[in-house]
Amino acid sequence: MDFFSKDTKSAIEAKGIAQWIAFGPVVFQVSRVLRNSGILRSIEENPAEGLTQDEIIEKVKLPEYGVRVLLESGLGIGLVILNDGRYKLTKTGHFVLNDPLARTNMDFVHDICYKGLFDLDKSIETGKPVGLKEFGNWNTIYEGVNQLPAQIQKTWFTFEHFFSDIAFPKVIPLVYQNGIKKILDIGGNTGNWAIASANWSKDIQITIADLPGQLQEAKQRIDQIGLADRISVFPINVLDEHSKLPKGFDAIWMSQFLDCFSENEIVSILEKCREAMDEKTYVLILEAFWDTQRFEAAAFCLQQTSIYFTALANGNGQMYHSEVFLNCVRRAGFEIVERTDQIGLSHTLLKCKKIK
Numbered sequence: 033m034d035f036f037s038k039d040t041k042s043a044i045e046a047k048g049i050a051q052w053i054a055f056g057p058v059v060f061q062v063s064r065v066l067r068n069s070g071i072l073r074s075i076e077e078n079p080a081e082g083l084t085q086d087e088i089i090e091k092v093k094l095p096e097y098g099v100r101v102l103l104e105s106g107l108g109i110g111l112v113i114l115n116d117g118r119y120k121l122t123k124t125g126h127f128v129l130n131d132p133l134a135r136t137n138m139d140f141v142h143d144i145c146y147k148g149l150f151d152l153d154k155s156i157e158t159g160k161p162v163g164l165k166e167f168g169n170w171n172t173i174y175e176g177v178n179q180l181p182a183q184i185q186k187t188w189f190t191f192e193h194f195f196s197d198i199a200f201p202k203v204i205p206l207v208y209q210n211g212i213k214k215i216l217d218i219g220g221n222t223g224n225w226a227i228a229s230a231n232w233s234k235d236i237q238i239t240i241a242d243l244p245g246q247l248q249e250a251k252q253r254i255d256q257i258g259l260a261d262r263i264s265v266f267p268i269n270v271l272d273e274h275s276k277l278p279k280g281f282d283a284i285w286m287s288q289f290l291d292c293f294s295e296n297e298i299v300s301i302l303e304k305c306r307e308a309m310d311e312k313t314y315v316l317i318l319e320a321f322w323d324t325q326r327f328e329a330a331a332f333c334l335q336q337t338s339i340y341f342t343a344l345a346n347g348n349g350q351m352y353h354s355e356v357f358l359n360c361v362r363r364a365g366f367e368i369v370e371r372t373d374q375i376g377l378s379h380t381l382l383k384c385k386k387i388k
């Protein structure tokens with residue numbers, strides 16, 4: 033990866049980008065409102081001749097002043113172009129409107145992060161998710177997810193599942209190829225991995241370990257689809273120093289889980305895994321590392337997602353650089369026996385065994 037080692041911008045470009053940053057929140061909110069108000073969609077539906085401002089007003093039924101300022105701002109942002117009084121959508125406008133990744137990220141930043149980011153400086157100083165007070169008085173967002181307002185909760189789960197849902201079908205054959213039948217899924221959330229695994233093979237038994245609040249929804253889903261005989265749940269707070277993981281599994285699976293924690297916490301969770309393992313047990317870790325991405329935009333998304341952990345989630349998690357993360361794995365007494373990069377959109381699968 034050679035994305036971040038050179039300053040390639042001219043002074044003029046750099047000064048322009050500095051203004052983009054200064055107006056970043058404006059750019060974000062205008063783009064979101066242009067998307068949600070139907071303005072971008074109405075322009076997209078008239079690709080050949082475009083639309084005049086009056087035609088757009090007629091279609092979206094919003095006041096002339098509001099539509100005008102949005103469209104003029106959208107020109108500067110590069111979402112639309114204007115020729116002979118007619119607006120057309122740009123490629124950027126197309127992706128803001130239609131790209132599932134851009135939509136998921138935009139909704140997540142607005143619904144979950146936007147207000148809390150105002151206090152980022154305090155989070156940096158204290159190592160606490162100070163922005164979380166926008167939602168409730170919890171130490172981490174995970175304690176409160178099941179109490180979030182319905183729309184906010186939906187956005188949180190959509191974001192959480194977006195990346196893993198793409199990776200899971202690709203990673204399932206890799207995980208279950210070597211006779212793994214009994215698996216402990218730590219941070220199993222609403223049960224997506226467990227259900228995908230149970231559907232993959234009738235021989236697989238899964239136990240989901242997660243915070244009690246998260247497990248309620250997983251349990252309900254599993255009962256509803258009749259998989260309770262093969263998927264069980266194990267309530268645990270892995271940060272509680274007295275908590276112990278259950279034993280007797282072929283593998284311990286952690287997908288997008290360890291990024292929720294600081295380096296020291298990762299080491300202590302992996303040490304808990306060690307205690308629950310024997311010589312044959314594997315630890316399987318699915319993570320997205322910003323330095324292993326094919327595309328700069330993917331690295332960018334992960335680097336910015338880290339700030340959600342800082343300001344909102346728990347104050348000390350992040351989407352890690354692979355070397356920092358691998359160092360935690362080694363510190364906990366594991367060796368990496370297999371590594372597969374670039375699974376799905378952005379993931380790496382680490383297969384680890386404990387060093388004797």
Ligand SMILES: C[S@@+](CC[C@H](N)C(=O)[O-])C[C@H]1O[C@@H](n2cnc3c(N)ncnc32)[C@H](O)[C@@H]1O
Binds near residue numbers: 174192242270287
């Ligand atoms: C980012 S989600 C991962 C979801 C899922 N594994 C996936 O790949 O889509 C992190 C999960 O870790 C759980 N979690 C966070 N802190 C925890 C803790 N201290 N003890 C147990 N589970 C925790 C959360 O409840 C959440 O379900």
